[in-house]
Amino acid sequence: MRVNLKLTTVAAATAALALTLGACGTSSDPGSTTAGEGKPDTSKPLVVAASPTPHADILNFVKDHLAAKAGLKLQVKEFTDYVLPNTATEKGEVDANYFQHKPYLDDFNKKNGTHIVPVVNVHLEPLGLYSKKLDGLKAIKPGQSVAIPNDTTNEGRALKLLADNGLITLKDGVGAEGNLADIKDAKGLKFKELEAATLPRALNDVDSAVINGNYALEAKLKPAQDSLALEKSEGNPYANFLAVKQGNEKDPRVVKLAKLLNSPEVKKFIEDTYDGSVVPSFGQAG
Structure with missing residues (x-):
């Protein structure tokens, strides 16, 4: 997980964040956080940072097939490392992320002083x-x-x-x-x-x-x-989950997405698409 990413310092991650977000145009599209307030603007699309596969694939399935009916506007931003999604979520550049498991998040928060919390488990990727x-x-x-x-x-x-x-x-x-x-x-x-x-x-x-x-x-x-x-999936603590900055768990957009990510439609999508390489692991995270 990372370009020699040992989670060394927040400064290093922040510098990399600036480069990556600039490269993908995020600097001019800072997500749905209200400027200067640090609070989500729930009238805007929910912006979720995700690893490309399978996380972004699953989110895009929700976006294309389930979100509109649920009244959810969803935007997916892909990241190819395991640091920037958390730092972007902490800074309000995105509203949520979906890429990690609990042991990794606990370690990240401890080392970086961030306040990211899990919302709902979605799947497991056996190592x-x-x-x-x-x-x-x-x-x-x-x-x-x-x-x-x-x-x-x-x-x-x-x-x-x-x-x-x-x-x-x-x-x-x-x-x-x-x-x-x-x-x-x-x-x-x-x-x-x-x-x-x-x-x-x-x-x-x-x-x-x-x-x-x-x-x-x-x-x-x-x-x-x-x-x-x-890796065996039974009893495995490494389920990947939707996560937000602490305090945003009850954002109505997050609540809607959490429900959709644990839906029968997503379960079928995961099972049909990944043939056991990714398995559903629904339920309360953390």
Whole structure:
């Protein structure tokens, strides 16, 4: 998750935000926040920041098929990293975002002093281990390279996937925030920490890589078919949700969108479109 995005400082993220929003025209279209007040203008479209796949795809399905009937004007802005959607939401550049899970958000808020809160769970993207050189877990041998996401929560999640499949051994009690120092036995594997968005491209340079579901889909990988190992969805804490800045949970536009995102129509869209690579995970978030 990021161009070496370790969530280092708010200043770095803010600088990047200015560049990205300027590039996509957002500086002249600052969302639906009333200037100078910091409060949403509910007469304007709800502007939601989202990762392209599957988040923006799901939102655009809602926009094209469900929003008008519900009386909701919806605008979707795509972002290709995991920092800018939260900083844009905090600053009021967008009204909401849809791209992340709770462990990541908790870590982000803690490190950046932001006030983003979850509204409603929508889906789960199982994390997977992929390779262009190997045809199965048994082909993974000592000395081979494994690329993993470099952000705090997804790195720990990736290591757990590897441990669950017997490729490494973690120290006792290591949870979602595990890192390379928490590996008890690497079994000869060599690790490369990379921004999550670059991991599909890294498959040409490493023996295998642990890739987030949305980036796998963007790279035309089919997690249910192409992965060497895939996260289990049952009891998984990494459901992706709609989120807003604290205090905006009851914005009537947000309430309408939350209801639509948990609708039978969206459930069918997810199941029909992603064939198990993305699965519905509805319900109250947080």
